[in-house]
Amino acid sequence: MNAEHDAKLMDGRALAQRVLAGAADKAARIKAATGVAPGLATVLVGTDPASVVYTRMKRRRCEDAGMRPVRLEFPEGTTTDAVVEAVEALGADAAVHGILVQHPVPRPVDKRAVFEAIPVAKDVDGVTSASLGRTILGMSAFGSCTPAGIMRLLREYAVELDGAYAVVIGRSPILGRPMASMLINAHATVTLCHSRTRSLPTIVRGADVLIAAVGKPEFVQGDWIKPGAVVIDAGYNAGNVGDVDFPAALERCRLITPVPGGVGPMTIATLIDQTADAAAQQLGVINFE
Ligand SMILES: NC(=O)c1ccc[n+]([C@@H]2O[C@H](COP(=O)([O-])OP(=O)(O)OC[C@H]3O[C@@H](n4cnc5c(N)ncnc54)[C@H](OP(=O)(O)O)[C@@H]3O)[C@@H](O)[C@H]2O)c1
Numbered sequence: 001m002n003a004e005h006d007a008k009l010m011d012g013r014a015l016a017q018r019v020l021a022g023a024a025d026k027a028a029r030i031k032a033a034t035g036v037a038p039g040l041a042t043v044l045v046g047t048d049p050a051s052v053v054y055t056r057m058k059r060r061r062c063e064d065a066g067m068r069p070v071r072l073e074f075p076e077g078t079t080t081d082a083v084v085e086a087v088e089a090l091g092a093d094a095a096v097h098g099i100l101v102q103h104p105v106p107r108p109v110d111k112r113a114v115f116e117a118i119p120v121a122k123d124v125d126g127v128t129s130a131s132l133g134r135t136i137l138g139m140s141a142f143g144s145c146t147p148a149g150i151m152r153l154l155r156e157y158a159v160e161l162d163g164a165y166a167v168v169i170g171r172s173p174i175l176g177r178p179m180a181s182m183l184i185n186a187h188a189t190v191t192l193c194h195s196r197t198r199s200l201p202t203i204v205r206g207a208d209v210l211i212a213a214v215g216k217p218e219f220v221q222g223d224w225i226k227p228g229a230v231v232i233d234a235g236y237n238a239g240n241v242g243d244v245d246f247p248a249a250l251e252r253c254r255l256i257t258p259v260p261g262g263v264g265p266m267t268i269a270t271l272i273d274q275t276a277d278a279a280a281q282q283l284g285v286i287n288f289e
Pocket residue numbers: 146169170171172173174175176193194195196197200213214215216234235236237243263264265267268
């Protein structure tokens with residue numbers, strides 16, 4: 001990569017560091033005012049290696065920010081009722097201010113039932129239908145962390161969204177759908193694409209802002225990228241590969257998120273920051289708005 005390429009990279013790692021430092025400052029102020037450290041519960045079902053790593057990273061970032069991690073783990077094969085009951089208990093626990101249920105949640109657990117057991121005030125990962133509904137309507141809510149982190153990156157790099165044409169590939173409830181809503185709320189014109197979309201390359205070629213959230217390595221081809229576009233690669237596939245053919249996209253784009261070091265760090269930083277905000281709201285001490 002040369003200097004011209006370097007200038008196109010959106011540094012999620014650096015911004016995440018600043019967000020985490022801000023969250024640590026919020027946590028310290030909450031502790032000083034109340035004597036209580038914000039508490040984040042991580043709920044893991046099964047032993048999926050990536051999920052084990054993610055929950056460990058989240059707990060570590062939580063501790064680094066002066067917050068209290070609460071760890072809940074269930075063996076594969078646990079019933080939905082047992083996990084729901086545990087999440088409801090966390091919901092009633094005044095020392096827990098945020099609840100993260102690590103996904104994917106393996107069968108036979110009904111992931112949606114578990115998500116819906118999280119009280120909206122503690123839904124710091126933005127996974128409940130109530131949080132998504134509020135996000136769609138532009139009401140205050142904790143956003144799903146990956147799209148909320150992406151919005152922060154776009155703001156950091158002063159990407160003009162008002163009137164821009166944005167294309168989102170992927171319609172999952174935790175990524176593509178809330179992403180499209182957040183972009184609409186920022187006055188972009190949005191096309192949401194998925195596996196049944198026809199003429200995807202033609203649609204993508206019109207995008208001023210492209211969000212790839214497909215889960216297929218190097219799925220988006222370089223010649224789909226409009227020259228000067230902003231490319232956000234939310235994909236994270238085996239071998240640290242994103243959903244975009246990075247070298248080819250780098251030649252055409254104005255800005256792009258690398259994988260790793262783009263969207264990923266922002267997801268965790270957003271979770272920790274939203275936990276601090278949730279604690280502040282529940283303890284009724286500080287309004288960080
Ligand atoms: N960096 C992070 O923090 C972070 C967090 C979460 C996820 N991710 C990554 O983001 C990616 C997406 O995650 P997800 O949870 O949203 O995945 P998901 O639930 O599997 O959703 C994938 C979406 O891509 C669509 N899709 C699949 N094949 C397609 C095709 N050929 N053309 C157009 N669309 C297609 C699917 O369409 P249908 O709905 O029609 O099936 C679906 O909506 C993954 O790589 C994941 O690892 C990263």
